[in-house]
Amino acid sequence: MARKRWTLAIDLPPGASAQLALDGAAGRLLDSMLLSEGPILRRGLGLDAGDYTLTLVPLTAAPVPVRLSLLSDGPRVKAREDEPNDTPVAARPLQPGRPVQGSLGQTGDADLFVIDIDQALSGRSLTLSVQTVEALGTQARNRAAAGQDGRAAASA
Numbered sequence: 779m780a781r782k783r784w785t786l787a788i789d790l791p792p793g794a795s796a797q798l799a800l801d802g803a804a805g806r807l808l809d810s811m812l813l814s815e816g817p818i819l820r821r822g823l824g825l826d827a828g829d830y831t832l833t834l835v836p837l838t839a840a841p842v843p844v845r846l847s848l849l850s851d852g853p854r855v856k857a858r859e860d861e862p863n864d865t866p867v868a869a870r871p872l873q874p875g876r877p878v879q880g881s882l883g884q885t886g887d888a889d890l891f892v893i894d895i896d897q898a899l900s901g902r903s904l905t906l907s908v909q910t911v912e913a914l915g916t917q918a919r920n921r922a923a924a925g926q927d928g929r930a931a932a933s934a
């Protein structure tokens with residue numbers, strides 16, 4: 779398990795758009811997203827040490843200058859989702875009774891979680907609760923004011 783979480787910062791010039799793909803070992807697609815002008819932050823990447831391939835394909839005829847930065851988000855913690863988790867293969871485990879905090883990074887972003895139904899949970903009714911920043915109280919609102927909006931918490 780990776781020890782740190784990362785933010786990938788991508789800055790495209792006005793009018794530019796591109797398709798981004800992040801591949802891991804053996805060319806396995808980890809993340810893909812459509813980018814448009816301006817700074818875009820892909821937060822919460824939980825990447826293990828190793829080599830990755832980042833492919834950026836401009837969607838315009840002219841070459842597109844791009845600025846990329848990889849910023850440390852600090853240590854990984856179990857109560858925080860890791861990106862990418864927007865495909866069934868990359869779905870993150872959700873532990874019943876343990877809240878998880880996550881964020882939707884852009885329009886169309888999906889965060890997938892999986893709950894392992896073992897013998898202890900078999901036949902039981904589970905309730906999933908999702909709260910937005912507004913429902914999480916003052917601390918969450920302060921984080922949102924600091925530019926970390928879009929956060930949500932879920933527990934089962």
